[in-house]
Amino acid sequence: MMKPEDLKKSIDSVQADEYLKTRLLAKIADAKKPKRKKRKAFKMAASAVLCCTVLAAGLGFGVPQRMIDEQTVQKPDMDTNGNLFILSVYAEENKEGTPVTDHTVFVPDYKIQKAYDKNGDLEGIKGHSENGFYISGNNIQSVKYICKTGAFHVFDVALRDYLIENNQYFDAVVPYSDEYERGSTNMRADNFFKHMENGDYDAYIDKSRIKSRDEYISADIIYNKNDKKTGIGLVAEANFEQWFRSNVKEYEFQNYNETAEKFASIIWDPNMDVFINAPETRFSEIPHDVITVEVTFKDGSVQTQQYELSFNDSGDLVVDIFTQ
Numbered sequence: 037m038m039k040p041e042d043l044k045k046s047i048d049s050v051q052a053d054e055y056l057k058t059r060l061l062a063k064i065a066d067a068k069k070p071k072r073k074k075r076k077a078f079k080m081a082a083s084a085v086l087c088c089t090v091l092a093a094g095l096g097f098g099v100p101q102r103m104i105d106e107q108t109v110q111k112p113d114m115d116t117n118g119n120l121f122i123l124s125v126y127a128e129e130n131k132e133g134t135p136v137t138d139h140t141v142f143v144p145d146y147k148i149q150k151a152y153d154k155n156g157d158l159e160g161i162k163g164h165s166e167n168g169f170y171i172s173g174n175n176i177q178s179v180k181y182i183c184k185t186g187a188f189h190v191f192d193v194a195l196r197d198y199l200i201e202n203n204q205y206f207d208a209v210v211p212y213s214d215e216y217e218r219g220s221t222n223m224r225a226d227n228f229f230k231h232m233e234n235g236d237y238d239a240y241i242d243k244s245r246i247k248s249r250d251e252y253i254s255a256d257i258i259y260n261k262n263d264k265k266t267g268i269g270l271v272a273e274a275n276f277e278q279w280f281r282s283n284v285k286e287y288e289f290q291n292y293n294e295t296a297e298k299f300a301s302i303i304w305d306p307n308m309d310v311f312i313n314a315p316e317t318r319f320s321e322i323p324h325d326v327i328t329v330e331v332t333f334k335d336g337s338v339q340t341q342q343y344e345l346s347f348n349d350s351g352d353l354v355v356d357i358f359t360q
Protein backbone atom coordinates (compact mmCIF):
# COMPACT_ATOMS: atom_id res chain seq x y z
CA MET A 37 0.00 0.00 0.00
CA MET A 38 1.14 3.56 -0.61
CA LYS A 39 1.77 6.05 2.16
CA PRO A 40 -0.03 9.42 2.43
CA GLU A 41 3.12 11.41 1.71
CA ASP A 42 3.44 9.62 -1.64
CA LEU A 43 0.73 11.86 -3.06
CA LYS A 44 2.82 14.96 -2.40
CA LYS A 45 5.64 13.25 -4.28
CA SER A 46 3.48 12.53 -7.31
CA ILE A 47 4.78 15.54 -9.17
CA ASP A 48 8.36 14.86 -8.13
CA SER A 49 8.08 11.29 -9.38
CA VAL A 50 7.94 12.54 -12.95
CA GLN A 51 11.41 12.17 -14.41
CA ALA A 52 11.96 15.75 -15.52
CA ASP A 53 13.44 18.98 -14.25
CA GLU A 54 12.14 21.32 -11.55
CA TYR A 55 10.42 23.55 -14.09
CA LEU A 56 7.97 20.80 -14.94
CA LYS A 57 6.99 20.66 -11.29
CA THR A 58 6.62 24.45 -11.29
CA ARG A 59 4.30 24.34 -14.28
CA LEU A 60 2.13 21.64 -12.70
CA LEU A 61 1.76 23.53 -9.44
CA ALA A 62 1.02 26.79 -11.27
CA LYS A 63 -1.66 25.17 -13.41
CA ILE A 64 -3.33 23.62 -10.35
CA ALA A 65 -3.27 26.96 -8.51
CA ASP A 66 -4.76 28.71 -11.53
CA ALA A 67 -7.50 26.10 -11.83
CA LYS A 68 -8.46 26.64 -8.20
CA LYS A 69 -8.98 30.40 -8.61
CA PRO A 70 -12.66 31.19 -7.94
CA LYS A 71 -14.94 32.76 -10.49
CA ARG A 72 -15.43 36.48 -10.04
CA LYS A 73 -18.46 37.45 -8.00
CA LYS A 74 -20.01 40.76 -6.98
CA ARG A 75 -18.75 40.25 -3.46
CA LYS A 76 -15.14 40.49 -2.41
CA ALA A 77 -13.00 37.86 -4.14
CA PHE A 78 -12.78 34.58 -2.31
CA LYS A 79 -9.64 32.57 -2.70
CA MET A 80 -8.82 28.97 -2.05
CA ALA A 81 -5.78 28.63 0.15
CA ALA A 82 -4.54 25.05 -0.05
CA SER A 83 -6.98 22.34 -0.88
CA ALA A 84 -7.14 19.66 1.74
CA VAL A 85 -8.02 16.38 2.93
CA LEU A 86 -7.97 13.08 1.19
CA CYS A 87 -5.27 10.57 0.52
CA CYS A 88 -6.67 7.38 -0.90
CA THR A 89 -5.42 4.37 -2.76
CA VAL A 90 -7.39 2.22 -5.11
CA LEU A 91 -5.93 -1.25 -4.79
CA ALA A 92 -6.82 -3.29 -7.82
CA ALA A 93 -5.53 -6.82 -7.86
CA GLY A 94 -6.25 -10.40 -8.68
CA LEU A 95 -6.98 -12.43 -5.57
CA GLY A 96 -3.68 -13.47 -4.03
CA PHE A 97 -1.73 -10.88 -6.02
CA GLY A 98 -1.51 -8.01 -3.56
CA VAL A 99 -4.64 -7.72 -1.47
CA PRO A 100 -3.80 -8.85 2.07
CA GLN A 101 -5.88 -11.89 2.94
CA ARG A 102 -6.50 -10.59 6.45
CA MET A 103 -8.15 -7.53 4.91
CA ILE A 104 -10.48 -9.74 2.96
CA ASP A 105 -11.23 -11.91 5.99
CA GLU A 106 -11.62 -9.19 8.60
CA GLN A 107 -13.37 -6.55 6.52
CA THR A 108 -15.42 -8.95 4.36
CA VAL A 109 -14.54 -6.82 1.36
CA GLN A 110 -15.45 -9.59 -1.05
CA LYS A 111 -16.62 -13.12 -0.39
CA PRO A 112 -14.87 -15.87 -2.36
CA ASP A 113 -18.14 -17.07 -3.84
CA MET A 114 -18.97 -13.65 -5.32
CA ASP A 115 -18.84 -13.35 -9.11
CA THR A 116 -15.67 -11.28 -9.38
CA ASN A 117 -13.82 -13.32 -12.02
CA GLY A 118 -11.01 -13.55 -9.50
CA ASN A 119 -10.56 -9.76 -9.38
CA LEU A 120 -11.46 -7.12 -6.86
CA PHE A 121 -10.56 -3.56 -5.96
CA ILE A 122 -10.60 -1.77 -2.62
CA LEU A 123 -10.57 1.91 -1.75
CA SER A 124 -8.43 2.58 1.32
CA VAL A 125 -8.21 5.88 3.15
CA TYR A 126 -4.85 6.82 4.63
CA ALA A 127 -4.56 9.09 7.65
CA GLU A 128 -1.20 10.37 8.82
CA GLU A 129 -0.94 7.92 11.68
CA ASN A 130 -2.44 4.99 9.79
CA LYS A 131 0.16 3.59 7.40
CA GLU A 132 -1.93 0.49 6.78
CA GLY A 133 -4.91 2.37 5.41
CA THR A 134 -8.57 1.94 6.32
CA PRO A 135 -10.63 0.13 3.66
CA VAL A 136 -13.96 1.74 2.82
CA THR A 137 -16.39 -1.16 2.78
CA ASP A 138 -19.65 -1.25 4.70
CA HIS A 139 -18.85 1.51 7.20
CA THR A 140 -18.20 5.26 7.21
CA VAL A 141 -14.58 6.37 7.43
CA PHE A 142 -13.77 9.70 9.11
CA VAL A 143 -10.47 11.37 8.30
CA PRO A 144 -9.85 14.06 10.96
CA ASP A 145 -6.15 14.21 10.09
CA TYR A 146 -7.10 16.03 6.90
CA LYS A 147 -9.31 18.67 8.48
CA ILE A 148 -10.24 21.79 6.52
CA GLN A 149 -10.79 25.13 8.21
CA LYS A 150 -11.68 28.70 7.40
CA ALA A 151 -8.94 31.29 7.02
CA TYR A 152 -9.66 34.92 7.91
CA ASP A 153 -7.83 38.11 6.98
CA LYS A 154 -6.77 40.82 9.46
CA ASN A 155 -10.22 42.40 9.21
CA GLY A 156 -11.94 39.20 10.22
CA ASP A 157 -13.35 38.53 6.75
CA LEU A 158 -13.32 35.05 5.33
CA GLU A 159 -10.30 34.77 3.04
CA GLY A 160 -10.46 31.14 1.99
CA ILE A 161 -10.53 27.50 3.00
CA LYS A 162 -7.29 25.82 3.95
CA GLY A 163 -6.07 22.40 4.94
CA HIS A 164 -2.69 20.93 5.71
CA SER A 165 -2.62 18.11 3.18
CA GLU A 166 -3.23 17.57 -0.49
CA ASN A 167 -5.90 15.12 -1.47
CA GLY A 168 -6.07 12.50 -4.12
CA PHE A 169 -6.22 8.94 -5.31
CA TYR A 170 -3.41 6.64 -6.28
CA ILE A 171 -3.85 3.60 -8.46
CA SER A 172 -1.89 0.62 -7.23
CA GLY A 173 -2.14 -3.10 -7.86
CA ASN A 174 -1.81 -5.75 -10.55
CA ASN A 175 -3.93 -7.20 -13.34
CA ILE A 176 -5.30 -3.72 -14.19
CA GLN A 177 -6.03 -2.64 -17.74
CA SER A 178 -7.59 0.74 -16.97
CA VAL A 179 -9.21 2.79 -14.20
CA LYS A 180 -11.83 5.46 -14.84
CA TYR A 181 -12.74 8.20 -12.35
CA ILE A 182 -15.90 10.30 -12.53
CA CYS A 183 -16.92 12.98 -10.02
CA LYS A 184 -20.25 14.75 -9.71
CA THR A 185 -19.79 18.12 -7.96
CA GLY A 186 -16.05 18.56 -7.54
CA ALA A 187 -13.19 18.39 -10.03
CA PHE A 188 -10.03 16.41 -10.73
CA HIS A 189 -6.45 17.35 -11.53
CA VAL A 190 -4.89 14.54 -13.55
CA PHE A 191 -1.26 13.37 -13.49
CA ASP A 192 -1.13 10.60 -16.09
CA VAL A 193 2.55 9.80 -15.66
CA ALA A 194 2.15 6.45 -17.41
CA LEU A 195 0.85 8.24 -20.51
CA ARG A 196 3.76 10.67 -20.44
CA ASP A 197 6.26 7.83 -20.20
CA TYR A 198 4.48 6.02 -23.04
CA LEU A 199 4.63 9.10 -25.27
CA ILE A 200 8.32 9.59 -24.53
CA GLU A 201 9.18 5.94 -25.18
CA ASN A 202 7.35 6.09 -28.51
CA ASN A 203 8.94 9.40 -29.57
CA GLN A 204 5.63 11.25 -29.42
CA TYR A 205 6.30 13.72 -26.61
CA PHE A 206 9.30 15.90 -27.56
CA ASP A 207 9.09 17.61 -30.95
CA ALA A 208 12.87 17.95 -31.01
CA VAL A 209 15.74 16.61 -28.91
CA VAL A 210 19.28 17.98 -28.70
CA PRO A 211 22.25 17.04 -26.49
CA TYR A 212 22.13 18.20 -22.88
CA SER A 213 23.48 21.67 -22.02
CA ASP A 214 23.59 23.15 -18.52
CA GLU A 215 22.36 26.51 -19.84
CA TYR A 216 18.86 25.01 -19.56
CA GLU A 217 19.26 24.66 -15.79
CA ARG A 218 18.39 28.32 -15.40
CA GLY A 219 15.59 30.68 -16.36
CA SER A 220 11.83 30.47 -16.64
CA THR A 221 10.03 28.01 -18.89
CA ASN A 222 9.54 30.72 -21.53
CA MET A 223 13.20 31.72 -21.38
CA ARG A 224 14.25 28.11 -21.89
CA ALA A 225 11.99 27.70 -24.92
CA ASP A 226 13.21 31.07 -26.25
CA ASN A 227 16.78 29.88 -25.81
CA PHE A 228 16.02 26.68 -27.73
CA PHE A 229 14.53 28.63 -30.65
CA LYS A 230 17.45 31.06 -30.67
CA HIS A 231 19.87 28.16 -31.07
CA MET A 232 17.70 26.74 -33.86
CA GLU A 233 17.64 30.04 -35.73
CA ASN A 234 21.41 30.30 -35.42
CA GLY A 235 21.79 26.86 -36.93
CA ASP A 236 23.31 25.38 -33.76
CA TYR A 237 20.89 22.45 -33.82
CA ASP A 238 20.86 21.74 -37.56
CA ALA A 239 22.55 18.38 -37.03
CA TYR A 240 19.78 17.21 -34.70
CA ILE A 241 16.54 18.84 -35.89
CA ASP A 242 14.38 18.86 -38.98
CA LYS A 243 13.20 22.49 -38.81
CA SER A 244 10.33 21.82 -41.20
CA ARG A 245 8.65 19.77 -38.48
CA ILE A 246 8.82 22.50 -35.82
CA LYS A 247 5.67 24.48 -35.03
CA SER A 248 5.54 28.21 -34.28
CA ARG A 249 7.18 29.45 -31.08
CA ASP A 250 3.88 30.25 -29.33
CA GLU A 251 2.85 26.58 -29.46
CA TYR A 252 5.70 25.49 -27.18
CA ILE A 253 5.65 25.56 -23.40
CA SER A 254 9.27 24.78 -22.50
CA ALA A 255 12.49 22.93 -23.20
CA ASP A 256 12.83 20.18 -20.59
CA ILE A 257 15.85 18.29 -19.38
CA ILE A 258 15.75 14.60 -20.35
CA TYR A 259 17.08 11.87 -18.07
CA ASN A 260 18.03 8.30 -18.86
CA LYS A 261 17.17 5.28 -16.70
CA ASN A 262 20.22 5.96 -14.52
CA ASP A 263 19.03 9.53 -13.79
CA LYS A 264 21.79 10.99 -15.94
CA LYS A 265 20.96 14.15 -17.89
CA THR A 266 21.24 13.26 -21.54
CA GLY A 267 19.29 15.78 -23.58
CA ILE A 268 16.98 18.76 -23.94
CA GLY A 269 13.50 18.16 -25.34
CA LEU A 270 11.20 20.76 -26.85
CA VAL A 271 7.69 20.37 -25.40
CA ALA A 272 4.55 21.59 -27.14
CA GLU A 273 1.66 22.77 -24.99
CA ALA A 274 -0.59 20.22 -26.67
CA ASN A 275 1.72 17.35 -25.72
CA PHE A 276 2.03 18.55 -22.12
CA GLU A 277 -1.75 18.76 -21.77
CA GLN A 278 -2.22 15.18 -22.94
CA TRP A 279 -1.00 13.86 -19.59
CA PHE A 280 -1.72 16.75 -17.22
CA ARG A 281 -5.22 18.21 -17.05
CA SER A 282 -6.91 20.59 -14.63
CA ASN A 283 -10.54 20.83 -13.62
CA VAL A 284 -11.94 17.77 -15.34
CA LYS A 285 -14.94 15.73 -14.26
CA GLU A 286 -13.90 12.43 -15.82
CA TYR A 287 -10.69 10.68 -16.78
CA GLU A 288 -9.64 7.15 -17.65
CA PHE A 289 -6.10 5.93 -16.96
CA GLN A 290 -4.61 3.20 -19.12
CA ASN A 291 -1.92 0.90 -17.79
CA TYR A 292 0.64 1.05 -20.60
CA ASN A 293 3.25 -1.00 -18.74
CA GLU A 294 2.27 -4.64 -18.34
CA THR A 295 4.37 -4.96 -15.17
CA ALA A 296 3.46 -1.64 -13.55
CA GLU A 297 1.73 -1.76 -10.16
CA LYS A 298 1.68 2.03 -9.62
CA PHE A 299 0.87 4.00 -12.71
CA ALA A 300 -1.29 7.03 -12.04
CA SER A 301 -2.48 9.64 -9.58
CA ILE A 302 -5.36 12.05 -9.57
CA ILE A 303 -6.15 14.93 -7.19
CA TRP A 304 -9.71 15.71 -6.13
CA ASP A 305 -11.01 19.17 -5.25
CA PRO A 306 -14.40 19.62 -3.57
CA ASN A 307 -16.77 22.33 -4.81
CA MET A 308 -16.23 25.25 -2.44
CA ASP A 309 -18.34 27.79 -4.34
CA VAL A 310 -20.90 27.86 -1.52
CA PHE A 311 -18.52 30.03 0.52
CA ILE A 312 -18.19 32.81 -2.06
CA ASN A 313 -21.45 34.57 -1.23
CA ALA A 314 -22.16 32.82 2.08
CA PRO A 315 -19.01 32.74 4.26
CA GLU A 316 -21.11 31.57 7.21
CA THR A 317 -21.76 28.27 5.41
CA ARG A 318 -21.03 25.21 7.52
CA PHE A 319 -18.62 22.61 6.23
CA SER A 320 -21.37 20.01 6.25
CA GLU A 321 -23.20 22.16 3.67
CA ILE A 322 -20.43 21.75 1.09
CA PRO A 323 -22.01 19.77 -1.76
CA HIS A 324 -21.38 16.07 -1.32
CA ASP A 325 -19.42 14.56 -4.17
CA VAL A 326 -19.94 11.11 -5.61
CA ILE A 327 -16.80 9.51 -7.02
CA THR A 328 -17.38 6.65 -9.43
CA VAL A 329 -14.41 4.30 -9.85
CA GLU A 330 -14.57 1.82 -12.73
CA VAL A 331 -11.78 -0.74 -12.91
CA THR A 332 -11.27 -2.82 -16.05
CA PHE A 333 -9.06 -5.85 -15.53
CA LYS A 334 -6.85 -7.50 -18.13
CA ASP A 335 -9.24 -10.43 -18.50
CA GLY A 336 -11.94 -7.98 -19.63
CA SER A 337 -13.99 -8.04 -16.43
CA VAL A 338 -15.20 -4.70 -15.10
CA GLN A 339 -16.04 -3.64 -11.56
CA THR A 340 -17.59 -0.33 -10.52
CA GLN A 341 -17.98 1.22 -7.11
CA GLN A 342 -19.24 4.61 -5.98
CA TYR A 343 -17.99 6.56 -2.98
CA GLU A 344 -19.55 9.56 -1.29
CA LEU A 345 -17.20 12.29 -0.07
CA SER A 346 -18.38 15.01 2.29
CA PHE A 347 -17.38 16.97 5.40
CA ASN A 348 -18.84 17.17 8.87
CA ASP A 349 -19.29 20.47 10.74
CA SER A 350 -15.79 20.11 12.20
CA GLY A 351 -14.24 20.02 8.73
CA ASP A 352 -13.30 16.34 8.85
CA LEU A 353 -13.51 14.42 5.61
CA VAL A 354 -16.16 11.69 5.56
CA VAL A 355 -15.85 8.82 3.09
CA ASP A 356 -18.60 6.26 2.60
CA ILE A 357 -19.97 3.81 0.10
CA PHE A 358 -22.55 5.69 -1.99
CA THR A 359 -26.08 4.36 -1.85
CA GLN A 360 -28.88 5.68 -4.04
